[in-house]
Amino acid sequence: MATVTSTVRASSVTAKRHSSSALRVATALAAGRHFKDIGLDSLAAIQLRDRLSTATGVRLSATIAFDHPTLAELTEHVRSALGDPTDGEPPTAQPAQAGGERFTAIYHRVIREQGPSAAMTLRYLASYGLPTFGAGHRAAHTPAPLRLATGRSYHQPVLIFLPGYLALHDPAPTGLGKALDGDYDLHMLAHPGFGTWPGAVPDSVATLVRLHAASVRELAGDRPFVLIGHSTGGGVAHAVAAGLTAEGTPPAAVILADAHHSAAGREDPRALALVAADRNRPAEMFDGVFSDAVMIAGGAYVRLFDGWAPEPSEVPTLLVRAVPTREMREIDPDGRWQPFWPGRHDVVDVPGDHYSMLTTDAAATADAIRAWLAGRA
Template sequence: DPQEAHTTRETAALRARLASAPSSFEQEAILLAVVREHAAAVLGHAEPETVQADVTFVEQGFNSLSAVEIRTRLAQVTGLRLTGPLVFDHPTPSETAAHLRERLAAEAAGQGGTERVAPRFVLPTSPEAAPEGTAGPAPAAGESLVPLYVRAHRSGRGADAMRMITGLAAFRPTFAGAAELAAVPPLVPLTRGQVDAANPLLICLPSFGATADAQEFARLAQGFRGERRIVAATVPGYTPGEPLAAGPDALLDLYAETVLNAAEVASDASPFVLVGYSSGGLTAHALAARLADRGRTPAGLVLLDTFTPDRAGVPDELIAGLPAAVLANNADGTGANVVGGDDWFTAFAHYYAFDWRGHLPRTPALPTLLVRHADGPDGAADFDGAPWAFSDDVTPVAVPGDHFTMIGTQAATTARAVESWLATHLTATQDRDDD
């Protein structure tokens, strides 16, 4: 298992250097050099100096797959067991180096430095929030549901398996609003571009499939070439020990608090645009309306292949094969899945069972870009059969690829389509003197 802790000569040498360093500052400098060295190797650079310490990994060329590769490399050289979206939770080499130093220090102090990454969302009553010494570590991620589902899917019973997994999700801890959480992570920065009247902040809301966090937008963010500031929200419950949002209102309340507490949004002069991919587009539209009610209306909304729900949850014929498609499209270079585990699967099933029909009010004046992939059943994007009726200001745009590749291998083209709309539609709306 490439994610298990490794003890090698390189690990021993690194730990000896760290032990002899006179201060935590020197230790962090050593680890920063290690992070830059391995980041350069993953990116194919000859010199570690080409990797900038305070620029996000995404801006320097990392995507979800290369993020797994550097996590594996850093696990091997440090001897730590590193899990989760390491370079997205700690978006720059400097921040990753600081995190590694903290993990190594915790291990040296006998505080579980080799344990899995702590949950990002924490309930006050969970073991992670209990007083020190009163509770053990949360259980590690399991893998039993994935092969069970795969067997059911291959035998034509994928929908039956998903109903069972949705039922299991009902036994997981939940929260009804942000106030019930003891810890909430901030929006994750993907790029650190400028934010002003002509360059609104882009806030990305992930789908309920795949990693359900910032990793989903890594390639899309690269397509903007660092010219805009892009951040992303995280869906709670996909990491072991995290609670699930009890329903759409709970998730929207969490997102609203997270967005309003972001430094870039705190100023009324800072415009922002919500970007939602697939099911994340439903949360993006619903969140736009909720933020407008609280006095912070987004400048626009970008929907990447989002469809209007016509029922609670997802039809059996779609949910039966959706996890299989997500697993197939989230494999690393070795064929191993980047996503998976029982927590991931129960969260996946839980959120796809939500009923969004009562949470999508009409926002007639909200500028909305509706992006659909051109690789449809008839070889063209389907706007007529799948319109977006919740705004009167909708711009339809077709991009190459399918549902997955439009933010994967074709993400650069999708980013250019979004950039064109931002530069023309929103700027024109801001400049002209009308209603």
């Protein structure tokens, strides 16, 4: 049977899904290159996790390739998870998902047959089964930050990205990171509960705010910082900004990337239109690619923010509005789908939709962020 090292190496190369580049990928990994540097995107990272879980019988985090970004680091992590400090043989492969039908597959059937509202309710109710933690235990549940870009000057503000919590794929905005690389330091703060199963989630918005505020202060040090919240992460960014302001360390600015003020609620039409995109995804993605842990944790955050509303803020704020998604246009071609945020803020429109603004259209989003921040310098 293959050793742990060869198992991890083979899974990493296969996850790229391009046989013509297998030799190039293997050579780059052997040289210590980071997975994201060889083009490992979020879907490939999840497939890598699933291959390793199947080969080893160990449950692994969906962000494992980003948390352990080189072949050596990933191999060491898998060895540790196996409880094997040597490069011996992994145990006989066991299914990573024991029992019957996956929750993700049930969700996909519900959203196709009963619609987004029923599917959202399913995630919401299932999340009651997750463990929770309070503010006193937040340090033990704080995910490590993920660096996505490196700036050219210490005097530039640090950009800190807070992702949405409804998407089923890896939320790391690697496209935006690439577009901003060389100009700004950009880090992502993942929300707790989206890794190993069952992941503990905060017991309140206040606990989440204190957890992220501590990470922000550690990342920024004595430098100015800007919070960027995408989708439902806009509410998180606003809440964290309010918490930091109350502590006397306000952000230089908050940027809301296609964030809608009422998208936290499970019956918000715009949120349901975004969730409706899951109807059109291939069934096999809900039976081995998407994670039960991610899906159910997202439901927990919907519960946390149910009924939440942004308080007035004096922090300079930019709302970056994307174009409507395909699902929004199908539901109501003439509907007012652009996001709305209360209070005083600037607005800029970008060509991408809710998803492409961070991927294929990330350059335009980055240009809008640069121009607005430069105007405030």
